[in-house]
Amino acid sequence: MRPQDRSYLDSHEWARLDGDVVTIGITDFAVEQLGELVYLELPSAGDSVSRGTSFGEVESVKAVSDVNSPVDGEVVEVNAGLGDELGPLQNTPLEDGWLIKVRVAGPDALAGLIDAAAYEELVAAQS
16 A cells, blocks of 8 residues: 555656645656656756646656646755666655655645545556
8 A cells, every 4th residue: 555645646646745845756656667767857946836737757768757746836845866866766756756845835735636545546447
């Protein structure tokens, strides 16, 4: 079972709210489907992201995939260590492999996303 402390998108991103900051990453299922990761493109701190739109790309030996934002807001931190070493994203995408942190406007920022149980059902249907 994936962590219960976050919400998920059908496109395999996760989001965890802490105060007014949402930490965003891609799920272990997404990493598994992509295979060996070779490149990651992320926004810079200060950039704006919009719910449902791409904020970056992750490239593997098999495919290039957009990474979508689950929220509207301003990027306040980027996991800079991933630029040089994709190991944390490849091996622990739900922990050390987080991608960006976004400041959001309100507590309902994650409304409309699915919980861990619903995400498990989605993954089971796609496996």
